[in-house]
Amino acid sequence: MGHQGSRGERRISSVFLGIVAVMAVTGWAVWTQYATSTGLAVFLFVTSAWIVSLCLHEYAHARTALHSGDLTVGAKGYLTLNPLKYTHALLSIILPVLFVIMGGLGLPGGAVYIERGRIRGRWKHSLISAAGPLANVAFAVVCTAPFWLDALEGVPWPFRFALAFLALLQVSAAILNLLPVPGLDGYGIIEPWLSYGVRRQVEPLAPFGLIAVFALLWIPEVNAVFFDAVSGVLSGLGVSDLETYCGRDLYRFWQDTNGLCTVTQ
Template sequence: MTTAAARSDRRISPVFLGIVAVMAVSGWAVWTAFGSPPGLAVFLFVTAAWVVSLCLHEYAHARTALHSGDISIGEKGYLTLNPLAYTHALLSIVLPVLFVIMGGIGLPGGAVFIERGRISGRWKHSLISAAGPLMNVLFALVCTAPFWLHALDGVPREFRYALAFLALLQVTAAILNFLPVPGLDGYGVIEPWLSYRIRRQVEPFAQFGLIAVFGVLWIPEINHVFFDAIHSLLQSLGVSEFRTYCGRDAYQFWSTANPACAVDRP
């Protein structure tokens, strides 16, 4: 019975499989230009892929915690990849999707409850926090692989744009998550190495960390520097700013399309 329960705790959720199915079908529609114009298909593909990456982000946290000693992870449903099992679905799923729709930026999530008292060793705590954004890094490498491998022959223009925009979301999510700001994963990486006094002083500000980061990003000068760094990183992976821009333009299909994106260029 225990084994059966354990298997149930780790069985992939039908909800997650449904999201993957939407990603696959809409990706096929973008590739084949089914239902042209492809705006809605791009929207569904990128949104579904973004939610899949959010689920994998949280799964990485949970799986690392499980192997580090928190055996309660399975009972909470985190290993099923079900986004509805997260303690704060609003923070992990709803808000990140809304930010993508409104502004095209990868909002960091973070909503698996880990019983840290079950885990010993500072390195394990740091690795648990790092596992989520590292999954975003891996996802970004997958999205950009056709670009830095120079394997774009035969890849339709709109699909290239969609991959470029999705890569932008993954890179922004990874970088923002790695910031050493209370409430973000980056702070979780360094927190075990801080003194007890500093941790207690910082703890009340954790709930405002994400708000503070986005408040700072609203400052035009900082926003420009941040996205210049993002685009430079993507450029090193073969993804041009033009393609990420056209990807966001195609994603926001309800807005007026830019005619310059009708012809792909590096």
């Protein structure tokens, strides 16, 4: 019975499979330009792929916690990849999607509840926190594979731009999440190595860390430095600023554009 239960706890949810199906169908629509509105197809493809990556981010935290000693993550539904099972669906899914729609920023979510008291060893705690951003890094590597493998021949321009923009979201989410700010995974990585006194002082700040980072990004100088870093990483992966710009331009299909990225096949 217990074995059956654990298998059920790890069965991939139909909700997640539905999101993957939307990603596959809209990705095909972007590739073939089957849809009347290429921009709408890019919007649906990138948004569904972004939600898939958010689910994988949270799954990476939960799976690492499971192997580190927190056996409760299965009963909470975290191993099913169902975004509705997260303790804060608003933080994990809705807000990150809204920020992509509003400003093209890969805002990290953060809402699987790990019972840290069940886990022994500072390295394990650090690894659990690192697992989420590493999932974004892996997703970025996959998205940019055609670019750094120099395998773009035959890839339609809209699909190429969509991948570039999706890669920008993954890289920005990974960089933001790795900042050593309370409430973000970067702080979670270093927290086990801090003294008890420091941790107690910092703990009340955790709910405001993400808000503070987002507020700082509204400062033009900070925003420029941040996106220069994102651009530098993407450039190293073979993705140009023009490609990410055109991807964002297609994604925001409801805006009037200057035609710089008009797609012709």
